[in-house]
């Protein structure tokens with residue numbers, strides 16, 4: 288099969304190779320999927336780029352997310368048939384073989400039906416980005432009738448968080464550091480209020496939008512950068528869910544003060560959800576996608592032969608959407 292891989296870590300152009308390798312065979316409990324699209328996520332390029340840490344395996348075929356067609360089943364797999372259109376997640380999580388290849392074998396529980404109206408390219412965005420966005424909205428109390436604040440709403444995860452929060456009946460205040468185009472893009476996702484996150488009056492605007500109460504739930508893309516701000520705009524009994532910490536490994540939290548009372552602080556890591564949460568998350572994404580209710584912000588589509596270019600583009604861009612490899 289055709290595949291892309293790296294055998295040492297470093298810059299994409301230096302370490303990523305594409306070529307032929309042996310097609311895997313499904314073991315017990317596994318499905319073989321003929322992939323048509325493979326999603327590039329920060330975890331994929333961060334692991335590959337970190338030249339201080341050796342690859343987890345002698346050869347890594349990167350990427351956790353993808354979509355394609357079931358091409359074979361190992362013993363004991365129920366609920367899937369050859370020819371089914373599917374999306375997959377966690378393919379390269381703690382495993383050598385991910386989705387940057389024509390075929391992948393993976394535990395059947397990581398293989399989900401792809402709704403009829405969804406393309407393979409869209410299905411390749413359902414894994415890390417949509418699952419994180421969905422879980423971030425659902426991890427605390429139900430958001431119906433509450434106000435959710437989503438900074439980083441142009442992001443792969445943030446854009447889904449906006450859409451799932453709206454679907455679940457929240458009022459969504461979102462922000463972006465970009466210009467009018469980005470503000471318009473976030474409005475198109477359904478956010479009720481879209482603000483400039485760099486504006487000096489951001490705090491006052493958010494408090495004014497909530498009648499001074501503060502928001503009920505914050506889906507935070509960069510907790511170290513924003514915690515002090517979030518504490519000022521969070522309503523009593525509200526919650527913050529952190530899925531990103533790009534700017535620092537730790538963050539001070541103020542325990543005193545009115546807004547911290549009964550505050551919920553959640554940290555999520557999408558690869559390690561429990562089985563019930565995985566199931567509910569995948570089912571929710573499929574329900575919304577089947578109804579045609581999801582906008583997928585695809586920023587670029589690359590051929591498998593250009594895998595290194597796809598990594599480079601994903602690494603350099605932020606807030607421009609998903610980078611997908613077509614196979």
Ligand SMILES: NC(=O)c1ccc[n+]([C@@H]2O[C@H](COP(=O)([O-])OP(=O)(O)OC[C@H]3O[C@@H](n4cnc5c(N)ncnc54)[C@H](OP(=O)(O)O)[C@@H]3O)[C@@H](O)[C@H]2O)c1
Pocket residue numbers: 328329330415416419438439440441442443444445462463464465469484508509512513529530531532533555556557558604605606607608
């Ligand atoms: N915990 C998990 O399971 C999990 C899952 C997926 C991703 N992640 C992590 O989450 C982070 C984001 O991933 P992604 O794929 O969504 O990235 P992305 O598509 O690049 O989105 C990041 C967004 O954050 C915004 N942003 C940048 N700096 C910000 C700041 N200081 N405050 C508020 N917003 C800011 C940018 O938008 P504007 O410039 O338009 O504001 C951008 O749209 C990465 O670090 C990734 O590794 C974690």
